[in-house]
Amino acid sequence: VIFSTLAYAPFLDPLPIWTFTWGWALLLVPLCLAVAVVYKCIRCRDMRLVPKQAAVLFITIVVGMILTSGALAGLASLLD
Amino acid sequence: LVAPAFLDSIPRYCANLWLTATVILLMSNSRAGHISPALVAVVAWLIPGGGYFLLGERKRAFTVGTSIILLFLMGILIGGIRIMDPPGWGEYGYMDQLILRPGRSATEGFLTKVEPSSDEQANDPREGQHDEIVGSALLGQPFAEISDKPWYVCQILCGPATLAFSAASVELARPVKDSRPPEQQYPSSHSRSWEIGALYTAVAGMLNLLVIIDATYLASRGEEEPAREEAAAASGAAARVIPAKQPWREVAQAGGTRGEAVRGEVKRGEVTRGGTP
Numbered sequence: 240v241i242f243s244t245l246a247y248a249p250f251l252d253p254l255p256i257w258t259f260t261w262g263w264a265l266l267l268v269p270l271c272l273a274v275a276v277v278y279k280c281i282r283c284r285d286m287r288l289v290p291k292q293a294a295v296l297f298i299t300i301v302v303g304m305i306l307t308s309g310a311l312a313g314l315a316s317l318l319d
Numbered sequence: 320l321v322a323p324a325f326l327d328s329i330p331r332y333c334a335n336l337w338l339t340a341t342v343i344l345l346m347s348n349s350r351a352g353h354i355s356p357a358l359v360a361v362v363a364w365l366i367p368g369g370g371y372f373l374l375g376e377r378k379r380a381f382t383v384g385t386s387i388i389l390l391f392l393m394g395i396l397i398g399g400i401r402i403m404d405p406p407g408w409g410e411y412g413y414m415d416q417l418i419l420r421p422g423r424s425a426t427e428g429f430l431t432k433v434e435p436s437s438d439e440q441a442n443d444p445r446e447g448q449h450d451e452i453v454g455s456a457l458l459g460q461p462f463a464e465i466s467d468k469p470w471y472v473c474q475i476l477c478g479p480a481t482l483a484f485s486a487a488s489v490e491l492a493r494p495v496k497d498s499r500p501p502e503q504q505y506p507s508s509h510s511r512s513w514e515i516g517a518l519y520t521a522v523a524g525m526l527n528l529l530v531i532i533d534a535t536y537l538a539s540r541g542e543e544e545p546a547r548e549e550a551a552a553a554s555g556a557a558a559r560v561i562p563a564k565q566p567w568r569e570v571a572q573a574g575g576t577r578g579e580a581v582r583g584e585v586k587r588g589e590v591t592r593g594g595t596p
Binding site: 280 | 491
């Protein structure tokens with residue numbers, strides 16, 4: 240891990256996310272945040288409403304993904 | 320064979336495109352006159368959020384543009400520069416070539432794609448004496464090349480930044496000189512790094528597509544206003560009241576002027592003239 244981190248060149252080499260077991264899943268959080276912000280920027284007439292509505296949408300997406308992944312993991316373990 | 324010259328010029332073209340878009344943005348006065356939807360669409364592609372900026376939506380432009388550019392850059396940070404994988408260029412950064420190999424008779428032959436892995440092979444991709452060079456695979460079989468890398472269709476929607484990063488990616492993909500077998504200093508990422516990096520850059524492009532469509536739609540609503548107002552004035556249409564809490568899109572559709580609808584300046588209960596209900 241130390242050697243791969245020392246040799247890492249940002250933007251040129253890929254992020255060494257394979258060294259973390261579940262860390263890569265956290266990378267979906269900024270993606271959901273950006274989707275929520277841009278979508279609400281398009282939909283909301285008043286920009287003052289965007290932060291609150293984007294936060295609600297962001298939480299909805301993340302909770303929905305967690306519930307879906309939990310359900311799928313449960314189904315997969317049942318089928319095993 | 321023309322790849323190196325074409326490749327070298329891409330960053331220059333991108334810089335010119337950005338400069339043009341910036342000049343358009345700086346010279347535009349969104350409150351005076353109407354702005355062509357085509358111009359809004361082009362500027363929105365050149366600079367994410369630039370379309371809203373032209374329409375006077377500064378906060379919206381900044382928020383949307385920052386989000387899309389950050390998402391795109393995070394994709395490159397996660398997957399590395401080689402996440403930009405343009406159609407028509409191979410694993411080693413050389414332009415794919417089509418060669419015609421002779422068949423059983425003089426009239427028969429078949430096209431084969433060659434992905435060069437060295438300067439020598441890029442200059443002469445023929446493997447046999449009777450092979451003929453047809454040209455670039457991207458120009459000869461564009462649909463096949465693009466369907467091999469469909470994610471690039473989404474990535475290109477982020478504007479000239481995609482072209483500039485693609486040029487850098489292709490340049491960095493070249494093998495280390497005199498290495499046998501060819502060895503790259505920056506090989507492509509794989510597995511989750513590649514998947515998540517490609518997802519980030521592709522989603523950034525798709526979000527920019529939504530923004531381009533929305534900004535162009537708003538600009539086109541603004542173009543229709545003068546004709547509608549003239550028609551309403553000629554027919555003596557009655558003034559209408561826009562009800563309180565009406566969504567801004569409905570304000571535009573109900574006949575509010577472009578500036579009012581686009582910038583959301585219609586106040587509750589404000590009277591405006593309209594044509595079609």
